[in-house]
Amino acid sequence: MLCPAAFSQDEQTLAGSGSVMGILARIKECVSDVNNVSSKFHQERNLSILKEPVISKGRFYYEKPDKLRWEITDPTPSGFLVNADKARQWKGDHNDPGKSFSVRQNPVAKLIADQIFAWTKADFVWIEERYTIVVTKHNPPSLKLIPRSQKESKYIDHYIISFDFEQKYVTGVDILEKSGDSTRIRFSETVVNQHLRKGLFD
Amino acid sequence: MKDHTFFSLFSFFYRVISHRRIFLYLFTAAIIIVSALILKNIKMNEDIAPLLPDGQNEAARDFALLRKAPFSGKILVNLQGGADTDKNDLVNAADMLVQAMTGSYFTEAIAGPVLPAHERTLEWLTGSIPGTFTENDMITIKKKLTLESVRATLQKSRIELASPEGWFLKPLLQSDPLEMRTLTMEKFQHLNIMPSMKLFENHFISADGKNTLVIIDTPVEITDSKGSKELMAHLQGLIEKIVPSGIDASVISAHAYTTANAEVIKSDLITILSCSSVAIFLLILAFLRSWKGILVFLVPSSVLCLATAGTLLIYDSVSAVTLAFGSVLLGISDDYPILVYFALSRKERNPEQVVGTVARPVLFGGITTILTFGVMLLSNLPGQRQLAVFSIIGVTVALVFSLIILPHLLQSLPGEKHYISSRAAGFPRMPRRLFLVLWLVVVGLSLWQAGKLHFNGDLQVLNMVPAELHKAEQHISDAWGDFRENAILFSEGKDLQSALEINDNLFSFLKEKIPEKQIISLAPVLPSEKTQRENRLRWSIFWSGENKEYVKKLLIDEGDKAGFSSAAFTPFFETLDAVPPPITLEGFKAAGLGEITNSLITKEEEKTQILTLVPDTLSTVSLFDTNRRSTGVRLVSQNRFRGLISKALVGNFINYIFLALLVIIISVSILFRNIKKIILALIPVATGLIFMVGTMGFTGIEFNLFNIVATILVIGIGIDLGIFMVCNVSDGYDHTASLGILLGGLTSFVGLGTLTLARHPALNSIGITVLLGLCGVIPSALFIIPALHGLTNVKR
Numbered sequence: 001m002l003c004p005a006a007f008s009q010d011e012q013t014l015a016g017s018g019s020v021m022g023i024l025a026r027i028k029e030c031v032s033d034v035n036n037v038s039s040k041f042h043q044e045r046n047l048s049i050l051k052e053p054v055i056s057k058g059r060f061y062y063e064k065p066d067k068l069r070w071e072i073t074d075p076t077p078s079g080f081l082v083n084a085d086k087a088r089q090w091k092g093d094h095n096d097p098g099k100s101f102s103v104r105q106n107p108v109a110k111l112i113a114d115q116i117f118a119w120t121k122a123d124f125v126w127i128e129e130r131y132t133i134v135v136t137k138h139n140p141p142s143l144k145l146i147p148r149s150q151k152e153s154k155y156i157d158h159y160i161i162s163f164d165f166e167q168k169y170v171t172g173v174d175i176l177e178k179s180g181d182s183t184r185i186r187f188s189e190t191v192v193n194q195h196l197r198k199g200l201f202d
Numbered sequence: 203m204k205d206h207t208f209f210s211l212f213s214f215f216y217r218v219i220s221h222r223r224i225f226l227y228l229f230t231a232a233i234i235i236v237s238a239l240i241l242k243n244i245k246m247n248e249d250i251a252p253l254l255p256d257g258q259n260e261a262a263r264d265f266a267l268l269r270k271a272p273f274s275g276k277i278l279v280n281l282q283g284g285a286d287t288d289k290n291d292l293v294n295a296a297d298m299l300v301q302a303m304t305g306s307y308f309t310e311a312i313a314g315p316v317l318p319a320h321e322r323t324l325e326w327l328t329g330s331i332p333g334t335f336t337e338n339d340m341i342t343i344k345k346k347l348t349l350e351s352v353r354a355t356l357q358k359s360r361i362e363l364a365s366p367e368g369w370f371l372k373p374l375l376q377s378d379p380l381e382m383r384t385l386t387m388e389k390f391q392h393l394n395i396m397p398s399m400k401l402f403e404n405h406f407i408s409a410d411g412k413n414t415l416v417i418i419d420t421p422v423e424i425t426d427s428k429g430s431k432e433l434m435a436h437l438q439g440l441i442e443k444i445v446p447s448g449i450d451a452s453v454i455s456a457h458a459y460t461t462a463n464a465e466v467i468k469s470d471l472i473t474i475l476s477c478s479s480v481a482i483f484l485l486i487l488a489f490l491r492s493w494k495g496i497l498v499f500l501v502p503s504s505v506l507c508l509a510t511a512g513t514l515l516i517y518d519s520v521s522a523v524t525l526a527f528g529s530v531l532l533g534i535s536d537d538y539p540i541l542v543y544f545a546l547s548r549k550e551r552n553p554e555q556v557v558g559t560v561a562r563p564v565l566f567g568g569i570t571t572i573l574t575f576g577v578m579l580l581s582n583l584p585g586q587r588q589l590a591v592f593s594i595i596g597v598t599v600a601l602v603f604s605l606i607i608l609p610h611l612l613q614s615l616p617g618e619k620h621y622i623s624s625r626a627a628g629f630p631r632m633p634r635r636l637f638l639v640l641w642l643v644v645v646g647l648s649l650w651q652a653g654k655l656h657f658n659g660d661l662q663v664l665n666m667v668p669a670e671l672h673k674a675e676q677h678i679s680d681a682w683g684d685f686r687e688n689a690i691l692f693s694e695g696k697d698l699q700s701a702l703e704i705n706d707n708l709f710s711f712l713k714e715k716i717p718e719k720q721i722i723s724l725a726p727v728l729p730s731e732k733t734q735r736e737n738r739l740r741w742s743i744f745w746s747g748e749n750k751e752y753v754k755k756l757l758i759d760e761g762d763k764a765g766f767s768s769a770a771f772t773p774f775f776e777t778l779d780a781v782p783p784p785i786t787l788e789g790f791k792a793a794g795l796g797e798i799t800n801s802l803i804t805k806e807e808e809k810t811q812i813l814t815l816v817p818d819t820l821s822t823v824s825l826f827d828t829n830r831r832s833t834g835v836r837l838v839s840q841n842r843f844r845g846l847i848s849k850a851l852v853g854n855f856i857n858y859i860f861l862a863l864l865v866i867i868i869s870v871s872i873l874f875r876n877i878k879k880i881i882l883a884l885i886p887v888a889t890g891l892i893f894m895v896g897t898m899g900f901t902g903i904e905f906n907l908f909n910i911v912a913t914i915l916v917i918g919i920g921i922d923l924g925i926f927m928v929c930n931v932s933d934g935y936d937h938t939a940s941l942g943i944l945l946g947g948l949t950s951f952v953g954l955g956t957l958t959l960a961r962h963p964a965l966n967s968i969g970i971t972v973l974l975g976l977c978g979v980i981p982s983a984l985f986i987i988p989a990l991h992g993l994t995n996v997k998r
Contacts, residue, residue, distance in 0.1 A: 045363065049376060049770035051762075056364035076361045085297055089367065112366045155373065175369065183369060 020135045024124050027141060030168050031122045036063040037169055039190040041070075045183045060187065062120050067201040068113065082113045083201040119161055119170050131159070140164050140171070154178070168192050209565065212605050213558035220554075223610050230607055234504055237511030244510070245519035247427075267692055267811075267838040277418040277437065277455035280678050284448050291449070292414045293405040298444050299416050307433050310419040314405045326793035327383040328374065332741035332782030333734040334727060339385050340744055346380055347749065352756050355381055356764040376773040379757055389726035391719065393798050395688075395815065408681040415682065424456035427464035434461045452674035462668045463962065467522040470960040478529035478956040479503070482536060482949045489945045490543065497611045501539040501603045502532040509596035513588060521585050524592050526957070526965050530915060530972075531593060533953020534571065535600035537922055537946035538564045542604045544942035546612050557609050562873070563929040567922035568601040570869040574918045577861045578911065581854065589911060593918075634989040641986050644978075645889060648896025655895050657852050658844075658904035688722070689818040689839035691826065692811045698787060698803070702730035704834040705812040712816065715825055722815035724802050728790055738782045745778045858910055859891070859917075866921045873925065882991060883928045886983040887920035893978030894971055903970065912968045916975030919950045923983035931991045940984065947980040 045054040058072040071079040078091045087109045090098030118126045131145035145159040160174035169190045175183040283292045296313035303311035406415040422429040441451045486495045506528045545560035578590035695701030709725035802813045818839040826837035870883045926943045957969025
């Protein structure tokens with residue numbers, strides 16, 4: 001599990017160094033030619049309300065500019081997709097129609113979509129507005145995002161976003177809560193700019 | 203002349219001014235120029251507001267309240283797909299349209315229900331459970347407190363924690379593991395103003411799946427005709443650009459009505475004023491056959507200018523309906539110069555003496571007409587009061603011009619005065635008795651049919667509804683039901699809490715009388731503090747005893763089986779022990795529910811009103827008769843409003859007729875002081891009115907608000923012609939004067955007749971009914987008065 005103290009050394013804020021700007025610019029440049037992504041994920045949630053960590057596995061898909069699909073295959077199949085303003089959530093098999101809704105009109109869906117898109121697109125303008133960015137590692141780069149808003153900082157201490165220049169994609173996301181709970185997501189077998197099957201985001 | 207000392211004043215004026223005519227002409231020209239300058243800044247008002255009641259009467263209050271109804275100021279765009287259009291295509295088109303609604307014309311556009319759009323909403327829902335905890339909720343929760351139910355809920359939550367949604371679920375799960383928030387969420391159905399609507403991907407979809415709806419808020423006021431026109435044009439442009447072919451878009455909003463009415467009334471104004479001016483001018487020339495006829499025509503033309511300028515001195519803006527009434531004024535105000543012209547046309551008479559003689563019928567006719575129009579000043583419709591002011595100024599100016607200025611122009615300028623014929627050959631000589639029999643038959647038949655007259659208080663009949671808008675209205679009504687036709691109940695209090703208390707009582711009363719699903723009310727989700735205290739007490743009592751211990755044990759045991767830690771639900775247990783928080787309007791808004799409260803709560807200086815919507819049926823409306831007024835609830839419904847207006851209409855009609863008749867009877871009594879002459883002078887008025895209502899009853903034309911104006915006009919013109927003719931026949935029948943009366947009647951007929959060319963229902967309706975009245979007035983003045991006068995003289 002990652003903890004805030006682990007990043008105290010060599011940390012550089014966005015405003016603090018030209019090299020930070022350089023890293024962000026490089027990440028930005030790296031993802032600029034990414035049109036779609038397909039990746040496996042492994043999520044581990046360590047929550048105080050649970051006796052054991054919740055582990056889930058599945059596949060993540062992204063297509064420029066505003067499509068994503070988060071499909072859990074293990075332990076219980078379920079999923080969530082966003083296609084522009086439309087969102088759909090299903091439980092069990094993907095053929096289950098589940099429930100559809102507008103992203104704009106569902107606060108939770110909007111929060112999720114905004115976060116994932118910002119990380120995926122390396123949208124540092126959006127991120128900088130909401131978080132203080134600290135570079136914790138230069139190569140491979142790792143960014144620490146500290147919430148600026150009181151509402152979010154009431155629950156979230158910070159996020160850690162790890163990136164791989166080779167893979168041209170995020171390799172890990174860590175969410176660390178004030179309560180000490182954490183969520184760790186690792187992406188693997190990432191494939192960039194490959195053909196995605198039709199209907200993936202419908 | 204000795205009997206008419208007052209009228210000899212006009213002879214005196216004539217004599218005095220005849221030596222200083224140049225000053226008179228200069229003064230007149232100055233007045234006309236000043237009024238023309240005032241008209242340069244004319245502000246015309248084309249909206250329907252002047253046609254609606256104001257003041258403190260019940261209809262005015264109802265109307266003011268109706269404008270607070272949800273949707274009353276919004277724009278609705280219905281998108282209808284064809285047989286092959288997929289629902290996805292429809293909602294995509296709606297989304298694209300919503301995204302394009304930016305800029306100064308739009309404040310918000312939605313294609314689906316405004317769900318709480320704030321991350322604190324779910325938290326708020328949980329916090330509001332104790333304050334909304336009813337007896338029924340208690341029963342529902344009790345049913346949820348079973349082992350199976352709790353187990354299933356916890357297992358579901360455990361799975362959700364692994365999903366992205368679960369990233370944000372933890373606090374909610376801890377504070378509300380039993381999902382009691384669904385109780386509050388279900389209560390939100392009472393805030394769904396379109397209950398028959400379905401949702402598809404969170405978009406409004408009609409029951410047949412072929413229509414979707416976009417609801418738009420705009421800062422443009424519905425009474426702003428210029429802004430409405432620009433708004434509608436902009437919206438139409440967006441629709442044409444964005445909505446794909448194969449999907450039909452129809453728009454309804456009060457702005458569309460404002461635009462349609464303003465456009466139609468403007469084009470009507472041009473048609474009416476130009477047609478009536480040309481027709482009256484040609485008639486005058488045809489009868490007078492002299493260039494001096496132009497001088498006669500100058501009087502009504504100047505009157506129009508001065509009356510409009512005078513009205514603008516009193517009011518900020520002049521209603522387009524009032525301006526259209528200019529054609530009526532043209533038709534009425536030329537009667538006086540025509541009479542003066544014919545009187546002065548006889549060379550053997552001394553003009554000074556003629557002016558004194560003709561002043562009697564002209565002045566009496568004019569004053570009686572002014573007094574008749576004066577009755578409309580009592581109206582509670584601002585438009586009718588403005589019409590009265592406009593007409594009174596116009597007729598006054600016409601009298602001054604006819605009796606003081608025109609005689610000098612006619613006498614001093616070179617040229618002959620002519621008229622159509624110096625012989626009486628123009629009038630067919632028919633047997634008097636035949637006239638009278640015909641007249642009696644027509645009056646008898648009209649009286650018989652008058653009983654069928656129907657009064658219609660629906661203001662919509664006075665509104666211009668173009669075919670396109672009518673089709674859109676019909677279409678939206680078919681697709682979505684008459685959601686805009688709900689009756690509205692206003693719970694009124696001096697502050698929010700007192701209004702909410704009344705609203706709570708109203709909801710309790712209503713749910714016993716009509717199906718609860720049909721009630722749109724804030725009461726279930728935003729009760730008053732008093733009701734909240736009762737609900738919180740119920741909540742506390744429910745969780746104080748064995749229920750709390752039972753649920754604690756159940757959650758810990760079943761939570762353990764589902765993998766939850768023993769402390770997982772501590773926040774929930776703490777909630778049960780804590781003093782529940784109150785539900786406040788501020789909290790409601792902070793949770794992203796402000797849109798709903800804005801629609802259903804209105805605040806004025808010293809009062810707050812909470813709106814409740816119920817079906818506008820007779821049985822619902824009857825629940826709120828005057829006996830329930832003491833409860834602080836006021837019902838407003840379109841149906842009741844129409845009824846109120848109709849009732850007011852009948853009352854106004856009777857009052858106006860009574861007052862106007864009283865005025866003219868007093869006036870002609872003072873003038874003639876002879877019962878026979880008084881009765882004779884009233885014959886055109888009586889015949890005109892009876893024929894008008896009789897024909898309306900026979901043909902099924904309904905009597906509306908503007909027919910009151912028509913009635914006043916018939917009375918005004920009828921009494922004018924009656925006075926002129928009685929003066930003529932009693933001073934020894936003069937064919938020349940009769941020609942003047944005929945021409946006066948014809949110009950009135952033409953002036954008013956042009957109103958029938960109007961496409962605007964209000965103007966058209968006045969035109970048709972007045973023409974009917976004049977069909978009775980003119981023949982009875984020209985033929986029945988001389989016939990009856992002759993008959994009674996022969997008998998004597």
